[in-house]
Amino acid sequence: MAEILFPALFILLALGLPVAFAMAISVFAALSLASSYPNIVVVKEMFSGLDSFPLLAVPFFILAAEIMTAGAVTLAVLRLAQALVGHHKGGLGHANVVSSAMFAGISGSALADAAGPGSMMIRMMERGGYDRAYAGALTIASSVVGPIIPPSITMIIYAMQDQQVSVGSLFMAGVLPGVLITVLVLVANARVSRIRGYASGAPMPPLAEIGRIAVHALPALLLIVLIVGGIRFGIFTPTEASVIAVFYALFVGMFVYRSIKLRDLPETILRAALIAGAVLLILGAARAFAWILIIEGIPQFLAETIIAWDLSPVVFLLAVNVLLLAFGLFMDPLPGVMILVPILAPISLALGIDPDHFAIIVIVNLTIGLTTPPVGSLIFVVSSAVKLRPSTLIGEMPPFFIALATALLLITFVPVLSTWLPAVSGF
Template sequence: MAEILFPMLFLLLALGVPVAFAMAIAVFTALSLGSTYPNLVVVKEMFAGLDSFPLLAVPFFILAAEIMTGGAITMAVLRLAQSLVGHLKGGLGHANVVSSAMFAGISGSALADAAGPGSMMIRMMEKGGYDRAYAGALTIASAVVGPIIPPSITMIIYAMQDQEVSVGSLFMAGILPGIVITLAVLLANARMSHRRGYASDAPRPPLAEITRVAVYALPALLLILLIVGGIRFGIFTPTEASVIAVFYALIVGMFVYRSLRLRDLPEIILRAALTSAAVLLILGAARAFAWILIIEGIPQFLAETIIAWDLSPIVFLLAVNLLLLVFGLFMDPLPGVMILVPILAPISFAMGIDPNHFAIVVIVNLTLGLTTPPVGSLIFVVSSTVRLKPSVLIMEMPPFFLALVAALLLITFVPALSTWLPGVSGF
């Protein structure tokens, strides 16, 4: 069946069919033409992929993000980012990057960061004299940190595929790598701003002003501490944390910032439901796709082949980096995690690679795929925001992509970035 499955999948992706439908159609075709299994098996596996209590966290975190990333909450975080770095050379670009890092702790999604606060920062940068394409490319790069700093939907899915890690340990493991990625994009923006003369005319705000803005933004930023701290100390599970995040977002939006009204909730819930349905459809199709790989023996064959090569852990990680960067050209992170992690994670564990370290390497790799054509979702989200052709944004991406790859290599070669915090936190 594999000889039908993969060509059909790549053909459908090349034709622009959405990933979930491409995988489902490829599976149906492979079963119909290459096996005696009934097609009902596909439906069974898709439902089995969604029949999971931890997976309930996904729609609730998406709903919490929809509630938190609007109105006064967004502006509070943007003002804090601008007060911290807006006076530097390339200050509005720096504010874009810093605000994305802050929103990563609220949304857990790269696409949500780019579509929400990212779109607002693009408009601010354009008014400040930045080229629109440059602002869009910077937003694409800065949004990568969304699934790395907790909470992260990708990490929840990863923990379901690898029994050696937990959602809590991955949340802790992603904090320092997220900071590394943020610093890498900041350095790239500083270099490009110096070359293009993107100066800042904003004065350095006094400490009292920064403190006032920080206190105003604090309720929004406390969400990450609530989630990670509650999971770490065993107060609630990740699934329960997602529900608490929704109630916390409602309280902050309605009673602290007073930007959320009851009549806004139906539209917010509808948006969250549509996003959740899209994510769960991808996960269900990926489960059916992975089932065919398993019954064909592909994971076992690859595992035996790679182990027979007797690679060192570093060479193996470099090979995984190359594989996932290529895989990310054609596949979004969530199906990538469901298809590849059951194959690669046991091999890495057998080689003595820390499971949290390997998980972060995989997640960062696959997230970078959101910035690369032809499937890179971030490119198309930002393209619609700035009203520019994707090709124009792609031409501006090389300096930022190189910075992201440099951060990936640092995360790969320095395992402590991913293992220290989980270790000292007791995971």
């Protein structure tokens, strides 16, 4: 069946079909043309992939993010980012990067970062004299931290595929790598800003003003503390944390920022349902796709082959980086996690690689895939926002590809970046 499954998938992706439909149709084609299994098996496997209590966290975190991204909350985060770094050379670009890092602690999604505060920052940067294509490329790069700084939908899915890690430990493991990526993208923006003369005309605000803006933004930023702290101290499970996040978001939006009215909730819930439906459809199709691979014995064959090569951990991690970066050219992170983690995680464990460390390597790799053609979702989201061709945005990406590649190498070969916080926090 594999001889039909993979060609069908690549052809459908090349034709521009959404990933979920491409995977589901390729599975149907493989079953129909090369097996005696009935097609109803695909539906069964898709349902089995979604019949999970921990997976309930995904739609609830999406709903919490939709509630928290109401205008007043987003503006509070943007104003704080601009107050902290907006006065430096390339200040509006720095504010774009810092706001993405802050917003990552609210949304857990790279696409939400780009579509929410990212699109607002692009308009601000263009009015401030930045080239529109550069502002879009910077937004693409800065949004990478969305699934890495907790809470993260991708980490929830990863923990379901690898029993050696927990959602809480992955949340803690992602903090320092997320900060590292943010710093390196800031460095890249500073260098480009010096070359192109992107100066900030805004003076540094008085400390009292920065403090006032920080206090105003604090309720939004406390969401990450509530989620991670509650999980760490055993107050609630990750799934329960997602529900609590919804109620906290409602409280903040309705009573603190007063940006949400009861009449707005049906539309907000509908948007969250559409996003969650798309995500869950991808996960269900990925489960059916992975089932074909398992019954064909492909994961076992690959695992035995790699183990027979007797690779050192360093060479194995280099090979994994190349594989995942190539895989990310054609596949989004969520199906990538569901297909590849059951194959690669046991091998990394056998080689003595820390499970949290390996998980962050996988997640960062696949998230970087969102910035690379031909299927990079961030490119198309931002392209739509700035009304530019994807190729124009890609032309501005090389400085940020260098920053992201540097971050990936440091995360890969400096394990303490991923393992220190889970260890000191007791995970």
